[in-house]
Amino acid sequence: MVIQDQTIADLGEIESLKRCVSRLNSGDFTKVGSGDDAALIATTDNSFVVTTDTMIEHHDFRLDWSSAFDLGFKAVASNIADVAAMGARPTALVVAIALPGHTPVSWLESFADGLRAGCEQLSPGCAVVGGDLAAAEQVFIAVTAHGQLEGRSPVLRSGAKVGDQVAVAGTLGRAAAGLALLQSGNQDAINAYDDWVNFQLRPQPPISLGIAAAEAGATAMLDISDGLSRDAGRIAKASSVTVQFDSLALSGYAAILEEAARAIEADEKIWVLHGGEDHSLLATFAPDAVLPRGFKRIGTVLEQGAAAVLLDDEPLQTQSWDSVRG
C-alpha cells in the first residue's frame, strides 16, 4: 500500500504549522513561544538587534539543488551571521514561508528540521520562535533574526580606522566554488568536491567569533554575504577609508580551491575575492590588538584613496551580485 504524502493544502495552515513547530527546539531566550499573537523574547541591555533577509526561488536558490533541510539551515545561518556581525549573540528568529499548495507536508517538516539544525549547530540556545505559512506560486522565505549584546557595544561598519588590521573568520570562496560546481552540471566534479557544494547549500559562519571580535575591540565588522571585495567596500565607504588586502595572506584560501577550479575551468581567485554566501566575518582591529583565535589577518586599513578596496596596490572591483538586478 502506498501512503500518499499529504500536501500543505490538504492540511491547511494551522495544522501544517503545528507539524513544524513540534520539530523546532524551544530556545533559551523564549518567554512566550509560538501560538499567540506574538512571541516574547528575553534580551539584555534593554535592547535587541534585528535583521531581516529573503530567499526566493529561482533567484536565490533552486529546488533541484537545495533540499528543504538545506534551505532551513541556510536561512538560519545567513541571518544569524548578520546578528553575529554586530557583536551580538543570536537569540530568536521568526520565519515566514510561502509555498505552492501542492507542497508535501514532509517538505515543510524537513525545512523545520533544517531550521532547528542551523540553530543548534551554529548558535546553541537560539531558536525559531514564530512564523507564518502562506500559499504562493514560487517559494519565498523571509527570516528575521534577533540577538542580544550582553554589555558589548554594537560593532558597526563605520568604525574602521587608518592603520587597523583587517581580519577574517571563516571560509572565503567555498560557497562560490560550490555554486560554480552546481552550475557547471559536471556531476563528476560535483561529487569529487562535494565539500564545497555543501558550503554553498549549508554555510557554516563562525557565529561565536562575532562576540569574540567585539570583546577583542573590533572597530568595524560585517558578514560577507556578497563577496569579500564588495563587503570590504561597504566598510571602506561607511568608515571613509580604503581597505587593502594582502594577496599573500589570501593565497591559502585560493590554494585549497585550486583543484576544483581546474576541474571546471574556473578561477579560484575570483571565488575568494568576489564570491558571496560564505557568511564569514570580516572585521577591523586596532594595530596593536591581539586577534581572537579564529581570525586571520588579511590586510590593512589605509587612508581613503581613489579606490575603496585594493589588492596589494591594485584597485579591486567592488561590484558583484545585486539582489534586484541579479
Add this chain to the structure above:
Amino acid sequence: MVIQDQTIADLGEIESLKRCVSRLNSGDFTKVGSGDDAALIATTDNSFVVTTDTMIEHHDFRLDWSSAFDLGFKAVASNIADVAAMGARPTALVVAIALPGHTPVSWLESFADGLRAGCEQLSPGCAVVGGDLAAAEQVFIAVTAHGQLEGRSPVLRSGAKVGDQVAVAGTLGRAAAGLALLQSGNQDAINAYDDWVNFQLRPQPPISLGIAAAEAGATAMLDISDGLSRDAGRIAKASSVTVQFDSLALSGYAAILEEAARAIEADEKIWVLHGGEDHSLLATFAPDAVLPRGFKRIGTVLEQGAAAVLLDDEPLQTQSWDSVRG
C-alpha cells in the same frame, strides 16, 4: 518631454532601498537604524515581543485594488495589531519586499510612504527600521513587528475565565464589506460605500487600546484577523472555555453596513460574524472590571461546552479563511 519612470532593476537594490529609507520616519526606539548588518532597538523589561506575517499578491491582495501606499499602510496596521494584542507598545518593524524588476521606483517610494503613514497614524514613535528588497515574479511582503511591555504582563489567548466579559475595540465587518464591494465589481456601490472599501485597503486597528486593555486587567486578547467567530474560537480553545456572543450587542455593527449589503445583495451579519481583516481587538475582562473607553461588551465567557463559540444559544461556525487553502 516625458521623463520615463525608473524601475528598481534600473537602480538596483542599494539605490532603490536608499530611496525608501529616506522617506521613513526614524522612530523613538531606534538606537541604530537601517544601513548596517542589523538595527539596534531599545526595549523595556529586558524583553521584546515579535510577530511576523506575509502579504502575497493574488492571495492577500490585488494590485488593481490596492495602491502601493495602501499596501504599506496595511502591512504596518495588520502587524502592529498583533503587537497591541499582547498588551505591548509597537516600537519597530522590519519589512522584506520582493517585486518584479520592472516595478517603478516610484511604486516603492509610495509603499514606503504608506509604511510611514501607518506608523505615524496608528502608533506614533514606532518606525520601520530595516528591510530587504529582492526580485520575484509576484509581489511578496513579509513584515516583522516588535513591541515593548513597559511593566505589563503579556496578555495571552489562554487566560479567559468563566464569567468574564467579552469585549471588542474597533470595527467589525467593515473590512469584509469593503472586500465584498470590490469583488462585486459594482462601481456605483464601491463609490457610494468607499468608507468600507477604505477599511479593507487601510485598516484602522485601535493600537493604543491594547495597552489600555492590559492595564485594565484583560485576561485574554487577540486581534481579529480572520473573523470574529474564528478568532473567538482561538480564545475559546486556548482558554478551554466557550465564548458566547450577544446578538443584540452585535446588531449595531451590522446595522451600519446594511445599506451597502443591500446594494450588492450580501448579508451584513455574515461580515460582522465571519469577516476578517478589521484587526480590531477582542478581549476578555473579569466580570467586575471596568472596560477601558473604546471597548464595548459583546458577550460572556461560559464553561466549555460542545461549541467553542455561541451566538446567543446557537453554535457559531468557527471556520473561515485559511491562508494556505484559501
